[in-house]
Amino acid sequence: MAPSGEAWQSLEVPTWVCPKKVFDLKLAESSQLFIMKPAHQYSAVMPSTGTHQLLAIAPLLKRYLENIKFYVDHAHAKALTRELFSQLAKCQAGGQLADVPGAEPTDWRLLRTIEKIEQNPSWEFNLQELASYSGASERNLYYLMKHNTGMTPYRFYQRQRLIRVRRRLVDCQIGEPHISRHAADEGFSHLGRFSALYREHFGELPSKTVRGRQRFCSSDVEACEEVEQG
Incomplete structure (x- = not known):
């Protein structure tokens, strides 16, 4: 990252960029970028320049x-994010932060379970098969998942299917995505039930996701046209 007129600096360290600050950004192909935009009450205590x-x-x-990877629903995700911004505001206001405990080593059986669910989109849920793959009994796997992620194995499986549908709706290149088709492709046969689960998990109906993407695409096209005209 290179702010205008300044030297390049690594983004391995969290960096606060003030509104309207111009900068260049270079990312390697496998990089992951995490961007936060604090609400007004938190940004008020952040640095104002540079x-x-x-x-x-x-x-x-x-x-x-680490925690947001396993949020249970939209309310839980909001609670985790509010707590983060609260701690950030406290830090910037000069307050003393509580020690953040180091992450405990993840049980290898849990890692295998997550790998099985995340990397096999066409796999149909089978607890016995999942337990055998993970190296744990069905009962132990249930409590292992519940203790470490707050979700049962099936709930985590269902969550991954919802995430894949959302990605399809956001990435879809046609004007009006077929929500029911994308839902059916991920095993959701009842559209009403799917919509309820989707709203519980993401805080909005799938149709709202589609409209948000359409507004974003429209604003992006308008911005390009303004640049061309300028």
Whole structure:
């Protein structure tokens, strides 16, 4: 990252960029970028000019990213995010942050379970097969998932299917995506039930996701046209 007129700096360290600050950004092909936009009440205590590397909040962000991978529903995700912004505001206001405990080593059986569910989109849920693959009994696998992720194995499986539908709706290149078709492709045969699950998990109906994408695409086209005209 290179703010206008400044030297390049690594984004491995959390960096605060003030509104309207112009900068160049280079990312390797396998990079992942995490961008946060605090609400007004939190941004009021953030630096008002330039860019600032924030070493003190690195553990907070790391813990948040670990926890947000397993949010149970939209309300849970909002609670995790509110807590993060609250801690960030406290840090920037000069308050003392509580020590962030280091992450415990993840049970290899849990890692195999997550791998099985995430990397096999066409796999149909079977607890016995999943337990055999993970190396745990069905009962132990149930409690292992519940303790570490807050979700049962089936709930996590269902969550991954919802995420894949959302990605299709967001990435779809046609003007009006077929929500029912994408849902059916991921095993949701009842559209009403799917819509309820989707709203519970993402805080909006799938139709709202589609409209949001359409507004974004329209604004992007308008911005390009303004540049061309200028």
